[in-house]
Amino acid sequence: MHQSNRTQKSKAVGQPTTLFEKIWQSHAILEREDGTTLLSIDRHLCHEGSFHAFDKLKAQGRSVRRPDLTVAIADHYVSTNAPETGNEDPSRREVIERLTANTEATGIRLYGIGDPEQGIVHVVGPEQGITLPGIVLVCGDSHTATHGALGCLAFGIGASEVAHVLATQTLWQEKPQSLRITVDGPLGPGVVAKDVILHLISVIGANGATGSMIEYAGSTIRALSMEGRMTVCNMSIEAGGKAGMIAPDEKTFAYLKGRRFSPDGDDWDQAVADWQTLVTDPGARFDREVLVDAADIAPTVTWGTSPEETLAITGLVPDPGNQPDALRRSALEATLAYMGLKPGTALTDIMVDRVFIGSCTNARIEDLRAAASIAKGRKVAVPAIIVPGSTLIKLQAETEGLDRIFIEAGFEWRGTGCSMCVGMNGDITPPQERCASTSNRNFKGRQGPGSRTHLMSPAMAAAAAVTGRITDVRDLA
Amino acid sequence: MQAFRKLDTAAASLTLANIDTDQIIPARFMRAPRSTDHGQFLFHDMRRGPDGEPRDDFVLNTPEFAKAGVLVADTNFGCGSSREAAVYALHDAGIRCVIAPSFGDIFYSNATKNGLLPVALDRETVKTIWRTLETANSARIEIDLEAQTVHLPDGTTHGFEIDPFKKKCLLEGLVEIDLTLLHSDEIDDHERASAEARPWIGTIG
Numbered sequence: 001m002h003q004s005n006r007t008q009k010s011k012a013v014g015q016p017t018t019l020f021e022k023i024w025q026s027h028a029i030l031e032r033e034d035g036t037t038l039l040s041i042d043r044h045l046c047h048e049g050s051f052h053a054f055d056k057l058k059a060q061g062r063s064v065r066r067p068d069l070t071v072a073i074a075d076h077y078v079s080t081n082a083p084e085t086g087n088e089d090p091s092r093r094e095v096i097e098r099l100t101a102n103t104e105a106t107g108i109r110l111y112g113i114g115d116p117e118q119g120i121v122h123v124v125g126p127e128q129g130i131t132l133p134g135i136v137l138v139c140g141d142s143h144t145a146t147h148g149a150l151g152c153l154a155f156g157i158g159a160s161e162v163a164h165v166l167a168t169q170t171l172w173q174e175k176p177q178s179l180r181i182t183v184d185g186p187l188g189p190g191v192v193a194k195d196v197i198l199h200l201i202s203v204i205g206a207n208g209a210t211g212s213m214i215e216y217a218g219s220t221i222r223a224l225s226m227e228g229r230m231t232v233c234n235m236s237i238e239a240g241g242k243a244g245m246i247a248p249d250e251k252t253f254a255y256l257k258g259r260r261f262s263p264d265g266d267d268w269d270q271a272v273a274d275w276q277t278l279v280t281d282p283g284a285r286f287d288r289e290v291l292v293d294a295a296d297i298a299p300t301v302t303w304g305t306s307p308e309e310t311l312a313i314t315g316l317v318p319d320p321g322n323q324p325d326a327l328r329r330s331a332l333e334a335t336l337a338y339m340g341l342k343p344g345t346a347l348t349d350i351m352v353d354r355v356f357i358g359s360c361t362n363a364r365i366e367d368l369r370a371a372a373s374i375a376k377g378r379k380v381a382v383p384a385i386i387v388p389g390s391t392l393i394k395l396q397a398e399t400e401g402l403d404r405i406f407i408e409a410g411f412e413w414r415g416t417g418c419s420m421c422v423g424m425n426g427d428i429t430p431p432q433e434r435c436a437s438t439s440n441r442n443f444k445g446r447q448g449p450g451s452r453t454h455l456m457s458p459a460m461a462a463a464a465a466v467t468g469r470i471t472d473v474r475d476l477a
Numbered sequence: 478m479q480a481f482r483k484l485d486t487a488a489a490s491l492t493l494a495n496i497d498t499d500q501i502i503p504a505r506f507m508r509a510p511r512s513t514d515h516g517q518f519l520f521h522d523m524r525r526g527p528d529g530e531p532r533d534d535f536v537l538n539t540p541e542f543a544k545a546g547v548l549v550a551d552t553n554f555g556c557g558s559s560r561e562a563a564v565y566a567l568h569d570a571g572i573r574c575v576i577a578p579s580f581g582d583i584f585y586s587n588a589t590k591n592g593l594l595p596v597a598l599d600r601e602t603v604k605t606i607w608r609t610l611e612t613a614n615s616a617r618i619e620i621d622l623e624a625q626t627v628h629l630p631d632g633t634t635h636g637f638e639i640d641p642f643k644k645k646c647l648l649e650g651l652v653e654i655d656l657t658l659l660h661s662d663e664i665d666d667h668e669r670a671s672a673e674a675r676p677w678i679g680t681i682g
Contacts, residue, residue: 068682263677
């Protein structure tokens with residue numbers, strides 16, 4: 001037990017290899033007899049929730065091995081109303097202050113309150129060029145798979161593993177199963193990355209990728225912008241996936257060029273030459289393959305309390321009477337009771353109480369542009385907030401005049417942060433209220449105790465805001 | 478961490494799929510340091526009605542199962558958020574083992590690092606356990622990690638799989654960081670070789 005050997009490169013030279021396998025092999029320090037591998041970590045992102053890990057280090061008298069490979073970002077607890085205060089609520093502000101104190105004590109760079117580049121950790125990483133193709137990146141947050149859109153291996157970890165990374169810059173990992181999801185064909189009108197990933201989760205299920213890393217491939221994925229690719233990878237965890245990744249290409253390189261921590265000069269050329277090898281070779285084997293036709297994807301909305309509970313916008317709320325398994329029938333009845341929905345209701349007949357456009361899933365500039373295109377010249381029917389993914393995105397949107405479109409339509413234009421995706425900062429949906437949301441989880445109570453969440457794309461959420469009901473965006477375009 | 482060897486305790490059935498970590502511990506309780514008893518937050522909103530009063534129909538609210546040490550749950554237990562506080566809440570409430578057909582990956586990993594044993598059994602076996610607990614005179618279950626067995630009140634025994642290293646850490650209550658630091662030389666070597674092979678990655682300090 002725990003005897004280690006130098007990693008044996010099990011693949012013969014020239015044998016076709018997956019993108020994942022290439023990154024895994026280049027980061028394997030050693031392998032235990034049971035196959036568990038010690039991986040080196042290139043980038044580690046912390047946020048306020050990392051206090052448990054810092055506390056563990058302190059209690060064990062350890063130091064941070066590589067503060068220069070770690071950054072911390074305040075996002076979960078930051079007020080979107082009064083961001084300059086951190087949070088007006090003392091107990092929430094105190095959690096932000098813990099992060100400040102921990103980073104000061106350990107020499108970790110902090111994107112804190114008032115920093116012009118502060119934002120949501122999974123938005124800031126790519127935006128700052130902290131995230132690069134071919135690296136291994138971890139963060140104590142399950143939506144870390146977002147970064148895989150740039151062709152790296154990125155996954156979420158718990159506090160004990162955060163402490164392990166802080167102390168050793170490594171992690172023990174069992175090699176996950178591999179799953180390739182190939183989506184081919186052009187997307188229909190009004191169908192965007194969020195619809196793709198919601199559809200995929202409904203196809204493979206909320207635990208369809210448990211124990212697996214997902215590579216997204218196919219012409220539909222290649223045609224997505226970097227923002228769209230991040231939206232897809234972001235929700236890999238909602239299908240149980242450990243990581244999601246997309247091979248880097250010219251779009252990726254163009255996105256990264258000139259960002260703060262992106263390589264430059266000779267380093268850039270050398271990096272791009274290496275990144276161009278980060279593809280799954282023809283003939284490489286996956287443990288599982290799923291093929292999806294883009295023509296089958298409509299604007300998609302969740303109706304239940306699991307991200308797998310989705311339907312095309314033209315659908316009807318399911319009827320428990322059609323469920324033969326007694327346990328599942330009673331679970332479905334409970335879900336509909338929680339959601340306040342009657343079987344057979346058309347999704348477009350569901351009235352909403354509020355709208356949230358934000359989160360690490362859908363708060364990038366392209367998302368705000370899509371929402372603004374619907375908001376333009378219309379008025380909100382219900383309270384609706386826009387929470388940009390970062391301070392830089394907020395500025396860019398203001399430069400483009402999107403803020404004025406939103407404000408004139410009656411939306412609230414807020415500061416950046418995780419906000420109503422998780423409600424930690426105090427932005428919540430009140431009990432029994434229904435929220436059309438661009439975030440990633442429709443779990444019971446996720447947006448506040450008793451809250452009812454319907455996940456959808458930014459344009460669909462904006463459409464719900466201006467009509468007061470779940471709306472097919474194609475009817476407004 | 479607290480070692481896990483054997484357990485002989487009441488087992489409570491929770492026959493709902495996709496119990497996510499937001500349900501295990503809602504986000505608003507996550508400001509608490511580890512020294513706070515997280516057991517008070519366990520299933521906080523599931524076990525209470527809209528009026529805030531405990532629901533009679535939630536298994537852990539019944540006298541028979543209030544002190545259950547094992548939870549027998551359905552598919553995808555602990556999916557969603559990476560919050561380790563979900564494991565703290567179960568652990569502090571006295572639950573040392575969760576049996577389910579499958580677990581969220583991060584939850585599974587977090588559990589094994591905090592003295593909570595996750596036991597994955599196929600769904601038919603889990604359904605058998607639910608039935609047995611319902612019909613037997615006793616709802617006690619015996620778990621033996623060394624032998625990798627679950628023993629039910631009807632006399633049947635079911636084996637389970639666990640990664641040998643996670644098993645060893647649980648059995649001995651080991652902290653992984655100590656073991657990893659034994660490999661400091663290899664980590665140093667790899668770090669140097671990586672910096673040479675891929676200098677463009679650089680630092681972000």
